Amino acid sequence: MIAIEKGLIKEKDLKKLKFEYTIFDNDAEINSANIIVSKKKIDNVYTILVTKKLDEKILEVDDFILAPVNPEELNYRVKIGLEKVKRIKELERLSLIDYLTGVYNRRAITDLLKKEIERSKRENKKFVVSMLDFDNFKNVNDKYGHDAGDEVLRDTINLIRKKVRFYDLIGRLGGEEFLIILSNITKENALKVSERIRKAIEDNTVCINGYKIKITVSQGLALFDGNKNIDQLIKEADLALYEAKEKGKNKVVFFNNN
Numbered sequence: 001m002i003a004i005e006k007g008l009i010k011e012k013d014l015k016k017l018k019f020e021y022t023i024f025d026n027d028a029e030i031n032s033a034n035i036i037v038s039k040k041k042i043d044n045v046y047t048i049l050v051t052k053k054l055d056e057k058i059l060e061v062d063d064f065i066l067a068p069v070n071p072e073e074l075n076y077r078v079k080i081g082l083e084k085v086k087r088i089k090e091l092e093r094l095s096l097i098d099y100l101t102g103v104y105n106r107r108a109i110t111d112l113l114k115k116e117i118e119r120s121k122r123e124n125k126k127f128v129v130s131m132l133d134f135d136n137f138k139n140v141n142d143k144y145g146h147d148a149g150d151e152v153l154r155d156t157i158n159l160i161r162k163k164v165r166f167y168d169l170i171g172r173l174g175g176e177e178f179l180i181i182l183s184n185i186t187k188e189n190a191l192k193v194s195e196r197i198r199k200a201i202e203d204n205t206v207c208i209n210g211y212k213i214k215i216t217v218s219q220g221l222a223l224f225d226g227n228k229n230i231d232q233l234i235k236e237a238d239l240a241l242y243e244a245k246e247k248g249k250n251k252v253v254f255f256n257n258n
Contacts, residue, residue, distance in 0.1 A: 129236055144209075
């Protein structure tokens with residue numbers, strides 16, 4: 001977006017501009033809805049101000065340029081600015097994503113779990129957390145190598161994505177341990193989803209470098225029913241996961257405090 005003070009650019013030069021622009025009077029407010037949509041309203045908009053003097057208006061935009069203006073320079077400045085916004089957005093995205101599997105990293109999934117707790121409290125909804133861990137994963141790394149192990153993680157997580165709803169959330173806590181947030185779901189349906197995940201992974205074969213690798217996962221589930229904090233919820237899921245491992249692995253266990 002280009003915001004131009006009235007009278008600073010000739011009509012013939014306006015036709016040379018390649019990006020959306022708006023003309024406004026000098027005393028207009030930059031952030032008024034009928035003048036411009038600035039970065040304060042939409043994060044992925046880059047706004048450059050064309051002005052004849054330096055004043056507080058420049059604080060409300062991403063960049064500014066003093067008149068007289070060369071249309072080619074203005075086009076170039078906007079193009080560079082949009083590229084900068086794009087790169088910043090990508091860096092922000094990468095800071096939340098696990099580089100290997102493409103799911104949320106530990107910090108991001110923990111923050112999302114906190115938000116899910118608050119949302120479920122407000123809406124009086126239940127949800128389930130699944131702590132998922134790959135069984136005997138060290139054996140995969142030792143026998144086939146770490147590159148093969150990485151591929152097993154990627155392939156399996158892609159499979160899990162296909163078995164949950166598009167609004168359910170998956171994050172990597174570290175190593176081969178993952179957290180799945182099943183939103184707005186009953187205990188019974190969460191068990192069905194988790195069992196579907198377990199069976200799909202058990203039946204799956206990861207083919208890499210001529211090897212056919214089989215893997216299983218164990219899952220510990222905990223229900224949020226309106227009166228738990230994040231630490232308690234994760235602890236319950238972790239205890240259920242421990243029980244699943246103790247029962248022979250490749251199991252789904254729901255936390256039971258009895």
